[in-house]
Amino acid sequence: MSKKTPGHFKLAVVCIALISPSLVAQRAPSSFTVEQIKSYPFPNDLTTAASGSRIAWALNERGLRNIWVAEGPAFTARRLTNYTTDDGQELTSVSISRDGKYVVYVRGGDHGSNWDASVPVNPTENPSGYKVEVWSAPFDGGAPKALAEGGEPAISPRGDRVAFTKNHEIWISPIDGSTAAKKLFSLRGQLGDLAWSPDGARLAFVADRGDHSWIGVFANDSTPITWLSPTSSRDFSPRWSPDGKRIAFVRLPGTGGVPDSILKQRNTPWSIWSAEATSGGAHELWESPKTLRGSYPETQGEANLHWAANDRIVFLSDMDGWPHLYSISGNGGAPLLLTPGSYMAEYIQLSPDGRWLVFAGNTGPDSNDIDRRHVVRVAVDRAKPQVMTPGVGLEWTPFVTGDGQSITFIGATAQKPPVPAVMPMNGGSVKWIGADRIPSDFPAAALVTPRKVVFKSSDGLTLHGQIFERPMASSAKRPAIIFVHGGPPRQMLLGWHYSDYYSNAYAENQYLASLGFVVLSVNYRLGIGYGHDFNNPPASGPQGAAEYLDIKAGADYLRSVPGIDPSRIGIYGGSYGGFLTAMALAKNSDLFAAGVDIHGVHDWTTDNPRPKREGYEQAPDADRALAVAFHSSPVAYVSGWKSPVLLIHGDDDRNVHFGQTVDLVRRLSAAGIPFEEMIIPDDTHHFMRHANSVKVDSGVAEFLSRKLRVGQGR
Secondary structure, three states, X not given: OOOOOOOOOOOXXXXXXXXXXXXXXXXXXXXXXXXXXXXXXXXXXXXXXXXXXXXXXXXXXXXXXXXXXXXXXOOOOEEOOOOOOOOOOOEEEEEEOOOOOEEEEEEOOOOOOOOOOOOOOOOOOOOOOOOOEEEEXXXXXXXXXXXXXXXXXXXXXXXXXXXXXXOOEEEEEEOOOOOOOEEOOOOOOEXXXXXXXXXXXXXXXXXXXXXXXXXXXXXXXXXXXXXXXXXXXXXXEEEEOOOOXXXXXXXXXXXXOOOOOOOOOOOOOOEEEEEEOOOOOEEEEEEOOOOOOOOOOOOOOXXXXXXXXXXXXXXXXXXXXXXXXXXXXXXXXXXXXXXXXXXXXXXXXXXXXXXXXXXXEOOOOOHHHHHOOEEEEEEOOOOOOEEOOOOOOEEEEEEXXXXXXXXXXXXXXXXXXXXEEEEEOOOOOOEEOOHXXXXXXXXXXXXXXXXXXXXXXXXXXXXXXXXXXXXXXXXXXXXXXXXXXXXXXXXXXXXXXXXXXXXXXXXXXXXXXXXXXXXXXXXXXXXXOOOXXXXXXXXXXXXXXXXXXXXXXXHXXXXXXXXXXXXXXXXXXXXXXXXXXXXXXXXXXXXXXXXXXXXOOOOOOOOOOOOOOOOOXXXXXXXXXXXXXXXXXXXXXXXXXXXXXXXXXXXXXXXXXXXXXXXXXHHHHHHOOOEEEXXXXXXXXXXXXXXXXXXXXXXXXXXXXXXXXXXXXX
């Protein structure tokens, strides 16, 4: 997920969508503007070629998204494309051909969405509309070329062709676009998860047929598809052995069975299998423990399956309580824990030679590293992980270059926004790439360093948070704000974030601190970074909303801090953070004086995930689960809602239905609760246009400043 003015409350709605950001600065002194703090360039989709030292990434500069490249040993940044409009067309799936000659990417869509990811986005209301297309561009320079509408591109190791999906079918095109793309074959199901054999002669794929899915191998037009041990299970994540003879994959049970309890936690079993690529015969290599911790992992990359060198198969599992990396023999056997310790691994990549794994981990020599990310490397067959980038910075999405000489990644600090970087494979000095793209008036020197705080929820759970606070000369008590992240499997950090959505939140928290607020970002239960049990608590979400206890604990913590005015504590958040913001205002308007709810879920019984009645048989607790879901929703507590709220939502939201806000508006209006609206036409959950993102951030700051009287005493 990412979902009235004082006086007479009936239908007293104020639209502030056209408020100028400059008005915010008039409320209280600040050393920089919303436009300045939002001017940071954001790099994403960093990648490398499988040979040589070429790297590429996408860069969003105030909504102007382009592909950039660099090559060792100098690694001088160079812009490869020339898109010049803030039109909301994202760049994703960036990849480089093995020979380094071409960069392939997808332009358009909203690939962070829960549905309609490949449907075009049109936040500029362009009468001609936009397409979601696969593009290629020569690495050495030259005009990019649209290969076809589609997504999920996979470049052949031979470097001559690109397979991709279009309308859930598999298509193929010459990488240079010299001839038109064509459909590769016809099959039932939603086809995807493409994986070329090491020699580029065959293509493995997944055919999702709803309640089951199979892995197939396509060789040529005259050879039938080879299915890998087809059963009623759900098979996915095909990974070729280095010699191209076998394919490892993940197997989960198919859907169905006797309806079980909705409210109880239960294991999601999974296993790793190996199949002969030519015959399709398969056997099980490893089966997960039948425990809650042994369930199929849900962190970034999920199983993170790789077939590495020395016939080792690598995967991620929470079976010991943390998202850790393991490896097993290609013939099966006991798994070897590669990353022992109380930390998680995410954004995991295998080196081109198959000998090393590099990943982002919240570990290091500093006790605060649990709230950071650092680049870690570990051999695929030895439990000796090494933190490559210790310190007070944050580093993520590492790759090993094709020549094996360097690790490239994206890094930031509390003040410096994200920038690509490169360092020697065995450690050494870091070279920052393209740091000159940070605007000269970006207010780095004016940003505060957030500090880690630890406090307890009312049921005794230990919580982490970050405080943003600017030293003030005045002794007057200050207003405070709780920020609630979305997801919920996210973790806010002690610096700029690796997600563009949460980098925006970090920038907003810095701006609010500059206005005179004390801002507390709460890492509540359901989030990542603190182990499996914290990430998977009982009685949470629509099954009890226990995580709200953590938000209330944040307010109690702020009320105990000297210098904070307990009558002027506000709250804001987006998506799941919007849900918890609405819960806070509905259940505890006595603690929260005002709030901003950005595309939040307000009724768990009308949006996914929701208890469903299907077929004759019902879960034994179906009725109770529906009641619990309703009473885990803000709409159940509207009668206690007193504090003013600003509701923000884009009406092309593909993560939280816009109807969640439409429904809440009707309820608030009927109850006479003061609310204001900012509706963003034709933009999505992620506010794809930079101009819309600035408008939203400005609206948040203006509303909270006005309602909490920032810069004023009691």
